[in-house]
Amino acid sequence: MIKIGKHTFKTKVFQSPMADCTDIAFRLIARELGLAFAFTEMISAEALVRWNKGTLPLLRKVPKDKPLGAQLVGHSPVSMGKAAAMIEALGFEVLDLNCGCPVRKVTGPGAGSALLQNPELAQEIFRNVMAHIKKIPVTVKMRAGFTDPSGKEALHLARIAEKEGLSAVTVHGRTRAQGYTGKADWKVIRLVKKALKIPVFGNGDIFTPEDAQRMLETTGCDGVAIGRGALGNPWIYAGIEALLSGHSPKIPSFEEKKRVALEHLRLEVKYAGEKMGALHSRRIAAWYFKGCPNVAQFREKINRASTFKEMTVLMEDFNAGETGQTK
Ligand SMILES: Cc1cc2nc3c(=O)[nH]c(=O)nc-3n(C[C@H](O)[C@H](O)[C@H](O)COP(=O)(O)O)c2cc1C
Structure with a gap:
């Protein structure tokens, strides 16, 4: 305490x-x-x-x-x-x-x-x-x-x-x-x-x-x-x-990462507004998928997107590559 x-x-x-x-x-x-x-x-x-x-x-x-x-x-x-x-x-x-x-x-x-x-x-x-x-x-x-x-x-x-x-x-x-x-x-x-x-x-x-x-x-x-x-x-x-407290930390699945990243983006747009929120979201999206096999292409696409809708679609379509592992 x-x-x-x-x-x-x-x-x-x-x-x-x-x-x-x-x-x-x-x-x-x-x-x-x-x-x-x-x-x-x-x-x-x-x-x-x-x-x-x-x-x-x-x-x-x-x-x-x-x-x-x-x-x-x-x-x-x-x-x-x-x-x-x-x-x-x-x-x-x-x-x-x-x-x-x-x-x-x-x-x-x-x-x-x-x-x-x-x-x-x-x-x-x-x-x-x-x-x-x-x-x-x-x-x-x-x-x-x-x-x-x-x-x-x-x-x-x-x-x-x-x-x-x-x-x-x-x-x-x-x-x-x-x-x-x-x-x-x-x-x-x-x-x-x-x-x-x-x-x-x-x-x-x-x-x-x-x-x-x-x-x-x-x-x-x-x-x-x-x-x-x-x-x-x-x-x-x-x-x-x-x-x-003596337990093993839970490792989030790729799907869980996606869910939370999408929610983070949604909240960003809600509180910062569409323009600023979408701008911040490029960086935020990259944080969640750092280390993923396909992240370079994903980042390129997300950096070109300018609306929340476009980003959501990109994120939903993103897959982590063959292994599905993110780290
Ligand atoms: C992008 C960024 C912004 C930061 N802004 C602040 C800030 O506003 N106030 C502060 O006390 N420290 C700030 N820091 C320092 C962090 O709070 C922290 O002290 C530092 O990153 C070391 O901790 P870490 O290794 O866990 O990141 C910032 C660090 C980063 C990377």
């Missing part, structure tokens, strides 16, 4: 926020297949306090999409504080603060992973956010460091977060300099876990239930956050739960 503020979770398996991926459609599919706690994509505090039109869809949620955390990214303690109050007023169950984003547009002004190198500013942000929040727990997600792979920066920031009253920390075992290359260093997760009393989530390179079990065992972390490993594989959450 993990306690985050007033919430107690039986699960150790959380979803990691991913911009342009963990939208409503993704979350509803994941929940249908066993995810217990989800996050929005990251939301810019600056954009939110200005009620920027492009930001509002990121905040949309539906009753079934609960409990749901929202993630804020920003470098201004004032905007982060104001945006935090808005997130709470909008009814999100948890607020997460982004100290991990590696993108230059974000780190340039000093937000995301740049805060690992500026712990004084991070502390000011944490403090102002906590001052603006009445009830909901605040958590932080960070990388191992900016360029320093030792984990010292993450450790320092995590200690500040605990001191300022945050309720949990997620550590992605890569530096900003690594981007998404190389391997996540799980030793950094262990380092932070050993130093903190609040729950620590491990993140980075969990692609199978066995990976999750290994991370929990080797780092001692309280829970795991799954990012890319769930793209096209929303069965991973239940698979991890199964393995952790």
